Structures are given as structure tokens and as C-alpha cells.
Amino acid sequence: MSKILAIETSSETCSVAVKSDTEINSYHELIPQQHSSKILDILKDLMLKSCLNFKDLDVIAVGCGPGSFTGIRLACTLAQGLSFSSELPVIRVSSLEVIAEHFYKKHRANVITALVNAHMNQIYVGKFNYKHEALYSSYHEIKKIEEFKTSEFSSTTLFAGDGCNLVLDQLTALGAKFFDHHPNAIDLLSISERKLEEGLVQSPEDLLPFYVSGEEQWKKV
Amino acid sequence: MIILGIETSCDETGVALYDSKKNKILSENIFSQAAKHALYGGVVPELASRDQVLKLLPMVKLTLSESGKSSDQIDAIAYTKGPGLSGSLLVGASFANSLSLGWSKPCVGVHHMEAHLLVNLLEERSPQFPFLTLLVSGGHTLLIKALEIGEYQVLGQTRDDAVGEAFDKVAKILGMNYPGGPEIEKIAKKGNPNSYNLPRPMLNKKNLDFSFSGLKTAVLYVVKKKKLPLSKDFKADIAASFQAAVAETLVERCKSALLQTGDTQLVIGGGVASNQYVRKRLQKGLQGIDIFFPNLSRCTDNGAMVAVAGYHRFNNESSFSKSIEIKPRWDLSELNK
Numbered sequence: 001m002s003k004i005l006a007i008e009t010s011s012e013t014c015s016v017a018v019k020s021d022t023e024i025n026s027y028h029e030l031i032p033q034q035h036s037s038k039i040l041d042i043l044k045d046l047m048l049k050s051c052l053n054f055k056d057l058d059v060i061a062v063g064c065g066p067g068s069f070t071g072i073r074l075a076c077t078l079a080q081g082l083s084f085s086s087e088l089p090v091i092r093v094s095s096l097e098v099i100a101e102h103f104y105k106k107h108r109a110n111v112i113t114a115l116v117n118a119h120m121n122q123i124y125v126g127k128f129n130y131k132h133e134a135l136y137s138s139y140h141e142i143k144k145i146e147e148f149k150t151s152e153f154s155s156t157t158l159f160a161g162d163g164c165n166l167v168l169d170q171l172t173a174l175g176a177k178f179f180d181h182h183p184n185a186i187d188l189l190s191i192s193e194r195k196l197e198e199g200l201v202q203s204p205e206d207l208l209p210f211y212v213s214g215e216e217q218w219k220k221v
Numbered sequence: 222m223i224i225l226g227i228e229t230s231c232d233e234t235g236v237a238l239y240d241s242k243k244n245k246i247l248s249e250n251i252f253s254q255a256a257k258h259a260l261y262g263g264v265v266p267e268l269a270s271r272d273q274v275l276k277l278l279p280m281v282k283l284t285l286s287e288s289g290k291s292s293d294q295i296d297a298i299a300y301t302k303g304p305g306l307s308g309s310l311l312v313g314a315s316f317a318n319s320l321s322l323g324w325s326k327p328c329v330g331v332h333h334m335e336a337h338l339l340v341n342l343l344e345e346r347s348p349q350f351p352f353l354t355l356l357v358s359g360g361h362t363l364l365i366k367a368l369e370i371g372e373y374q375v376l377g378q379t380r381d382d383a384v385g386e387a388f389d390k391v392a393k394i395l396g397m398n399y400p401g402g403p404e405i406e407k408i409a410k411k412g413n414p415n416s417y418n419l420p421r422p423m424l425n426k427k428n429l430d431f432s433f434s435g436l437k438t439a440v441l442y443v444v445k446k447k448k449l450p451l452s453k454d455f456k457a458d459i460a461a462s463f464q465a466a467v468a469e470t471l472v473e474r475c476k477s478a479l480l481q482t483g484d485t486q487l488v489i490g491g492g493v494a495s496n497q498y499v500r501k502r503l504q505k506g507l508q509g510i511d512i513f514f515p516n517l518s519r520c521t522d523n524g525a526m527v528a529v530a531g532y533h534r535f536n537n538e539s540s541f542s543k544s545i546e547i548k549p550r551w552d553l554s555e556l557n558k
Binding site (some may be wrong): 014036037038039040041043044054061069073074076078079080083084085086144154204205208211 | 312545
């Protein structure tokens with residue numbers, strides 16, 4: 001059995017989970033703009049409840065975004081420091097995949113699109129296809145809201161994430177199922193268990209935020 | 222005590238290991254993002270934060286390996302809590318706190334300007350409290366009376382642009398690159414500082430505040446009257462005149478402050494303190510005053526100053542942090558006990 005710490009702070013919900021040999025302890029609360037002031041206590045509390053020291057862990061899993069820039073930098077730097085100081089490998093996961101994982105497990109959906117509010121009139125779109133009990137393909141992009149068209153999706157696509165509210169009319173017209181949802185560290189745990197089994201771990205230097213949007217949006221003055 | 226210092230308040234990543242018994246920096250590294258921001262003509266906060274995440278861990282690893290110390294020989298971690306850019310500050314703060322958790326070592330957040338002020342304690346010839354301090358950088362222009370560690374009185378500050386900011390803006394007006402300080406200093410060497418009569422702002426006022434935005438505008442008006450492209454000679458002359466106006470303002474303000482406080486020691490800090498012309502003018506203009514300049518590499522932001530300030534802070538408030546705290550806006554006088 002593997003022991004995993006999972007950190008997911010890309011949304012306004014601060015989500016942390018610790019899996020020990022016997023149980024899962026987790027925290028999942030909507031605390032906008034309070035992640036950095038509360039997360040140390042949350043981490044210490046969950047580790048204590050799980051009777052684990054950081055050095056006892058097998059791996060630290062992080063939802064690296066896309067999402068709130070501040071949130072994903074917080075998760076990445078925290079995990080970098082913990083991983084370096086406790087000599088642990090890390091697992092880097094897309095926060096959109098964490099959303100998809102929830103509905104893959106819960107609804108047995110195979111075609112899932114995660115939509116997350118990217119602000120400034122933009123939306124993150126993550127398309128996930130599952131086949132033979134595994135993630136088969138994925139695609140990430142950032143779009144202007146007015147460029148989001150449902151014509152490229154089938155009505156059997158399940159949409160999830162806080163970006164659904166931005167394109168509510170289009171999703172309703174498509175007749176697709178959609179759910180307002182923030183990524184949950186428990187779903188990050190199940191993804192990382194699979195990745196750990198496959199040996200897909202990284203070193204902390206590789207644990208960088210996943211912005212999707214590049215530096216090109218900062219125009220020269 | 223051996224302290225790891227982490228500075229990430231703006232566009233420099235600074236890491237250093239300080240041995241307080243020997244009062245010596247064991248190893249230190251600084252990475253400057255200036256080249257990246259030069260493309261945009263100034264610091265872009267979001268890009269600065271992104272680069273901090275990229276650079277911090279490799280720099281900590283490098284600094285530790287160069288020092289020959291292992292993590293269990295480190296007694297504490299110090300990071301810059303503020304003031305500065307919130308995104309950049311948060312990277313250093315969360316990284317420092319996670320090291321503290323992982324290593325079970327205490328962690329302390331220090332004031333960036335106090336760090337600039339205390340870095341002089343590393344020099345062989347260092348000031349004795351109380352003394353007067355002039356902190357001049359891209360983000361700050363402060364005249365401070367340092368009574369003792371943690372006891373500071375802000376006597377004067379800028380009402381608009383910081384000195385370094387004025388250098389950057391004037392460089393931009395003259396079509397030169399960011400950061401403007403070194404560019405202006407270089408070209409000014411070939412110019413005549415008396416060729417343009419630029420204002421010495423606020424010098425007729427009795428208080429100890431500064432203002433540099435009017436001086437920058439005065440340069441702009443002179444430039445606007447010139448035909449483009451600006452000649453090299455003109456650029457040299459206007460840059461030299463601007464630099465002379467800044468230097469004279471700083472000298473006169475320090476003179477008044479020294480007269481007012483009766484101090485005989487003056488500590489200079491911040492990026493503008495690396496300007497050799499400004500250094501010379503201060504030395505020449507303030508004869509009889511004991512002036513302390515930090516080592517050139519420690520004028521700009523660095524990890525060594527954070528480690529030193531962290532050591533002095535530990536005597537007061539040693540603790541394991543409860544939360545990742547940053548203070549993007551933080552007045553130095555709030556530190557007073």
C-alpha cells in the first residue's frame with residue numbers, strides 16, 4: 001500500500017488529502033484567498049491524523065493547474081520544498097484531469113470535458129477520453145469564451161468545472177450533462193496511485209505550474 | 222547558528238547560507254531576471270513570479286552543495302516576507318515554510334528594507350548603532366534613523382517615484398534598456414553634468430522627503446525639443462545632468478538629516494548605491510561623516526541580507542510559522558517593538 005499526500009489548490013476550494021496504509025484523511029473547503037494562510041495547519045493536521053511524518057510518504061501528488069496562478073504556484077512550491085527536504089518523488093497532474101477523474105469514477109463517463117474559468121473572458125478546456133478502464137487521450141487549451149463552440153462536442157460529453165457557468169446556454173442547448181465542480185484532492189489521490197504503480201514519478205525540479213497560457217499575452221510596451 | 226536566506230521579493234532570486242558565529246556568508250547565489258523584463262521595459266509581476274518558481278529550488282540546491290553543509294547542519298530558514306510583489310513573495314514564503322516543515326527547523330519572515338540595512342553588518346568595517354541610513358532602489362527611497370536592531374524611525378521617503386524608478390524611466394525616455402541605472406551611469410561618463418540645468422526637487426522644503434517624478438518630466442521636456450534620433454553626445458549630456466541632479470538631491474537630503482539627528486555614521490543601501498558617481502558625490506559632499514557602502518554585489522537584492530536579518534530576528538521571535546505570511550505593503554516603522 002502506498003502513502004500519498006495530494007495537494008490541489010488551483011480553485012477557490014482548498015483541497016488536501018493524505019492516504020496512509022489504513023485510511024484517507026482529507027480537507028476540502030471553499031476558502032477563497034485563504035489558501036496560503038491556512039494550508040500549513042491543514043497539512044500538519046492531516047499528517048497528524050494519519051500518524052505520518054513527511055519522510056514516511058512514498059510520493060507527493062500535486063494538481064499543477066491550469067487554474068488560479070497564485071494557487072498553483074502555492075501548491076508547486078510547497079510540494080517542491082516538502083519533496084526536497086524529505087527526499088520524496090512527486091507526481092504532477094493536470095487540475096483538469098483531477099476534475100475529469102471525479103466524474104469518470106462517479107458517473108462512469110468516458111468522454112469528459114473539464115471547463116475552468118480562466119478569467120479575463122477566457123476559459124480553460126480539457127478534453128479527456130477513457131477507454132479500457134484507463135485515460136486514453138487528453139487535450140488542453142485556453143479559449144476566449146466567445147470562441148467556445150459546442151459543435152465540436154457530442155451530446156454524450158459530460159462537462160464539469162466552474163467554467164460551465166460561463167457557457168451555460170450553449171451546454172443547455174447541446175443537451176449535455178454538466179456539473180459545477182472544483183477539483184478534489186481525493187481524485188488526485190486515485191490518479192497518483194495509478195501513476196505510482198506505473199513508476200511515473202518525477203523529481204521536484206520538474207514540478208512546475210501548468211499555465212496553459214504562455215508568456216505571449218504580456219505585450220511589449 | 223547557520224541560516225538559509227531566501228530573497229524573492231521582486232525579479233531577483235537570491236539564496237545564501239550564513240554562519241553567524243563567523244559572521245560570514247558560506248555560499249550565495251543570485252539570479253537576476255532583468256534580461257527577461259528588459260523586453261517589456263520594466264518588471265512584469267506575473268512573469269517575475271513564474272521565474273521565481275523555476276529558479277528557487279535549483280538555486281537552493283546549488284547554494285547548499287557549494288557550502289559543503291548538509292541540511293541537518295542548518296539551524297533555521299529566513300525569507301523575505303515583504304514589502305514587494307505579492308506573487309514573487311509568495312513563492313519564497315511557501316518554499317521556505319515547506320522546508321521548515323520538512324526539516325523541522327524554525328522559519329522567520331524578514332522585512333526586505335531591514336535586510337538591506339543590516340547587510341552592512343557583514344562587512345569588516347561595519348557601523349555601530351545608532352546610525353542614519355539612506356536606502357535607494359527601484360522600489361524605495363528612504364531616509365531612516367536606525368536606533369538599534371528592530372528600532373527604526375523613517376525620517377523621509379519619496380512622494381512619487383523611487384530613485385531607481387526615475388533612472389529606469391529616464392533611460393526609457395532616452396531609448397535605453399531596462400534596468401536603466403547601469404545604462405545611465407555608463408553613458409553619463411562621457412557627458413557634461415552641467416550641460417542642462419535640471420531641478421533639484423524638494424530641496425527648498427524643510428522636511429526630509431524626496432520627489433523624483435518632476436525631475437523625470439524635466440528630462441522629458443528637454444528631450445521633446447530635440448530632433449530624433451537623439452545624438453550620442455546629447456544622451457551623454459542629459460544623462461550626466463540627470464545623474465548629477467539626483468546625486469545632489471541625495472547629498473543635500475543626507476546633510477539635512479545628519480544635521481537634524483546629530484549622527485556621524487551614514488549607511489547606504491539598495492541598487493542605486495552601486496552607482497559609482499553617486500557614491501563619489503556622497504563621499505565628497507559629506508566630509509567628516511563615516512559612510513558605509515555594502516559590497517557591490519549586495520547593493521541589489523540578495524539572499525545574504527535576508528539570512529543576516531533573519532539571524533537578528535531570531536533573537537526576538539524565533540518560532541515555527543503557523544501560516545505562510547507575506548506583507549506586500551509593510552512600513553519599516555511597523556517593526557518597532
